[in-house]
Amino acid sequence: MNATIGRWIVFTLGILAVGWILSTAIKDNRPEGDVRTVANYKPWDQETLDLASLLPVQDGGRVKPLGTYAGFSMLGLHGARSMEIIGEGGETIRIKPLAWMLDCLFRPELAKELPTFRVDNSEVLAAAGIEVKGRRDRYSYNDLAGGLEKLKQLGASYDQINQQDPKLLQPLEKQTLEQVYAIRTFEFLVGYMDFARNGLLPSSASTEGKVLPVSEVMAAAPKIRQEFQNAHNGQPLSQEVQTISVLIEQAANSAKFGLNLFPPANKDDEDWISAGGRIFNIFTGTTREPEQSITDIKLLEDLATSLKDGEPVFREKFKALEDSVVVRAKARGEYRSIPLEADYFKKNWFIYALVWFLLATVTSAVMFFTGRSRAGNVAYWTTFGFLALGLVYMVIPIAKRSIIMMRPPVGNLYDTIIFICAAMVAFGLAVEWMTKKRFVVGITPIFAAFLIVLARRFEVFEGKDHLDPLVAVLRSNYWLTIHVITITLGYAAGLITMLLSMVYVLLRLVGLDRGDASLRRSLTRAVYGCVCLTLVLSLIGTVLGGIWANDSWGRFWGWDPKENGALMIVLWSLAILHARIGGFIKEWGLHLCAIFGGIVVAFSWWHVNFLGVGLHNYGFAADKMSALYKFYGMALAFMAIGGVLAVKELLKKKARGEVLPAGNAEPAK
Numbered sequence: 001m002n003a004t005i006g007r008w009i010v011f012t013l014g015i016l017a018v019g020w021i022l023s024t025a026i027k028d029n030r031p032e033g034d035v036r037t038v039a040n041y042k043p044w045d046q047e048t049l050d051l052a053s054l055l056p057v058q059d060g061g062r063v064k065p066l067g068t069y070a071g072f073s074m075l076g077l078h079g080a081r082s083m084e085i086i087g088e089g090g091e092t093i094r095i096k097p098l099a100w101m102l103d104c105l106f107r108p109e110l111a112k113e114l115p116t117f118r119v120d121n122s123e124v125l126a127a128a129g130i131e132v133k134g135r136r137d138r139y140s141y142n143d144l145a146g147g148l149e150k151l152k153q154l155g156a157s158y159d160q161i162n163q164q165d166p167k168l169l170q171p172l173e174k175q176t177l178e179q180v181y182a183i184r185t186f187e188f189l190v191g192y193m194d195f196a197r198n199g200l201l202p203s204s205a206s207t208e209g210k211v212l213p214v215s216e217v218m219a220a221a222p223k224i225r226q227e228f229q230n231a232h233n234g235q236p237l238s239q240e241v242q243t244i245s246v247l248i249e250q251a252a253n254s255a256k257f258g259l260n261l262f263p264p265a266n267k268d269d270e271d272w273i274s275a276g277g278r279i280f281n282i283f284t285g286t287t288r289e290p291e292q293s294i295t296d297i298k299l300l301e302d303l304a305t306s307l308k309d310g311e312p313v314f315r316e317k318f319k320a321l322e323d324s325v326v327v328r329a330k331a332r333g334e335y336r337s338i339p340l341e342a343d344y345f346k347k348n349w350f351i352y353a354l355v356w357f358l359l360a361t362v363t364s365a366v367m368f369f370t371g372r373s374r375a376g377n378v379a380y381w382t383t384f385g386f387l388a389l390g391l392v393y394m395v396i397p398i399a400k401r402s403i404i405m406m407r408p409p410v411g412n413l414y415d416t417i418i419f420i421c422a423a424m425v426a427f428g429l430a431v432e433w434m435t436k437k438r439f440v441v442g443i444t445p446i447f448a449a450f451l452i453v454l455a456r457r458f459e460v461f462e463g464k465d466h467l468d469p470l471v472a473v474l475r476s477n478y479w480l481t482i483h484v485i486t487i488t489l490g491y492a493a494g495l496i497t498m499l500l501s502m503v504y505v506l507l508r509l510v511g512l513d514r515g516d517a518s519l520r521r522s523l524t525r526a527v528y529g530c531v532c533l534t535l536v537l538s539l540i541g542t543v544l545g546g547i548w549a550n551d552s553w554g555r556f557w558g559w560d561p562k563e564n565g566a567l568m569i570v571l572w573s574l575a576i577l578h579a580r581i582g583g584f585i586k587e588w589g590l591h592l593c594a595i596f597g598g599i600v601v602a603f604s605w606w607h608v609n610f611l612g613v614g615l616h617n618y619g620f621a622a623d624k625m626s627a628l629y630k631f632y633g634m635a636l637a638f639m640a641i642g643g644v645l646a647v648k649e650l651l652k653k654k655a656r657g658e659v660l661p662a663g664n665a666e667p668a669k
Contacts, residue, residue: 038085041113043087043095048311048315052102067098078115079118080460106304107307127172130146156180188258214248215294218282218297266289267332353452356386356389357449363379368442386445407477411480414455417458431496444499479548493530498601504527505642527591527594575593599631
């Protein structure tokens with residue numbers, strides 16, 4: 001193929017890759033319907049949001065900023081970390097997670113008008129008699145109000161099936177159940193502060209028209225408990241106490257499922273407690289800190305009722321609550337990483353890394369198009385610089401995550417995606433620095449950008465905080481460091497090996513190598529070296545994993561799917577090296593086998609987690625595997641193209657009489 005045509009093809013492919021990645025990222029974060037109008041919505045002051053972002057809460061087994069809790073709550077319900085509405089005066093307002101959370105807690109009537117719920121299949125709503133829009137859109141709580149009871153009834157029936165055997169659920173039934181769970185979560189949020197806003201309204205004549213703050217009633221808890229004890233001994237229970245007891249129970253139930261806002265004074269108590277827990281415990285007499293419980297509820301009441309006096313007053317009350325919580329969190333040593341984590345999520349490091357990788361993809365396309373000209377040299381170094389900047393913007397947040405989690409940067413599937421992305425870029429830059437053939441640095445940013453988009457889509461699908469503590473069997477920093485990092489680097493080495501071989505196929509296909517045998521040999525040597533690196537890292541990681549398994553489970557090997565996947569990488573790498581040394585595969589064979597090695601790596605890294613079996617199954621399974629199958633398809637397509645080119649080359653050599661007889665195979669290089 002003519003080199004000029006080849007350059008045009010590579011340039012076009014690069015631009016198409018950028019377009020696909022951008023369109024995918026945008027599509028995942030925007031609804032398909034119209035922007036919702038909430039005419040009476042007023043945005044929160046930035047000063048209020050900055051203050052609220054540092055309030056520590058406990059969720060998922062760890063203490064985190066309110067902003068983190070808000071971010072993953074919104075992600076789980078809305079499918080994105082922002083939403084757009086049209087507010088007062090027709091102004092377009094972008095609502096971020098913290099603002100949305102403050103709306104839920106302190107402006108519930110407004111929150112019910114926001115398009116909080118992402119619905120990917122409108123049949124879920126149609127089954128409950130709810131008016132639907134497009135097949136995929138976002139709805140507010142008020143939009144769903146007419147069919148909520150029916151939807152919950154359907155969810156309750158499907159929940160019974162789910163408890164018996166989740167596999168019995170049909171896709172629509174599972175989607176309905178997930179939607180009901182999302183609605184319940186939202187209802188807990190908007191109802192959390194009801195007791196603080198509304199107080200208690202006893203029915204006796206002596207208190208007619210007087211709203212009693214819950215904190216005042218809590219102060220009378222010993223007397224109320226005594227009346228209940230007297231009633232147990234046969235004495236009549238006053239109407240006042242009966243009314244208060246019912247209302248207190250309702251208030252506790254409305255709040256106990258939400259935020260764990262308050263750290264216990266006793267350092268031996270690990271779990272923080274919600275507002276409802278404070279209320280419930282003081283009336284049952286199970287609290288060891290009654291005065292602090294009353295104080296905490298009084299702080300919430302003052303905060304919830306202060307918004308009518310304006311945001312400055314609201315901030316003053318919020319600061320009083322935050323100061324009280326922070327002092328106790330610091331005393332327990334649980335505030336250390338709160339500012340760092342708040343800053344981590346505010347900076348959007350991986351989005352900036354994605355931008356650098358996309359820019360590198362564009363400049364690499366220019367580099368391929370302009371060749372070795374002056375413009376091509378400028379594009380080459382610009383691509384190298386953008387790729388290096390993208391790596392920096394990967395390494396910094398990965399390091400921050402390690403500090404926040406107080407563990408190595410690999411512990412769940414999301415961690416491994418971003419870690420492998422950074423490792424692949426580092427390996428690619430290293431190979432380019434050694435070979436200076438330009439082609440590796442040209443294609444690496446496309447795969448790096450793809451992995452970031454994959455990580456974001458996985459995070460949206462999971463909708464959970466991947467900074468939360470690991471499952472018990474993984475809670476070993478020593479083994480996470482020496483085993484998991486080693487095996488994950490082995491995955492990255494296997495993928496960069498596949499990437500180099502795909503570059504080789506692409507060069508031969510479009511003729512950009514211009515028949516340069518030295519360039520081909522350079523790529524072949526690089527692939528051979530990377531196969532060796534993959535083998536070393538995977539073998540060491542597999543052996544270390546067996547030692548860890550023996551220490552944790554009492555057996556070195558159990559034919560677990562994850563163990564088998566790691567073994568497959570080792571065996572396939574060994575097969576490639578032996579076949580190359582023995583002369584059974586030559587240059588084309590090495591590259592085609594290396595591409596298939598990428599499929600083996602993807603199966604070991606990702607696919608085994610979808611099987612839902614084995615001791616290494618940590619809940620990563622998901623219903624959607626389209627990205628994985630697309631990856632398999634792309635790799636097989638490159639293998640097919642390479643196979644056709646190899647056969648054509650072999651036939652040409654046979655015609656010229658250049659094929660070596662058996663036993664005189666070309667030695668490995």
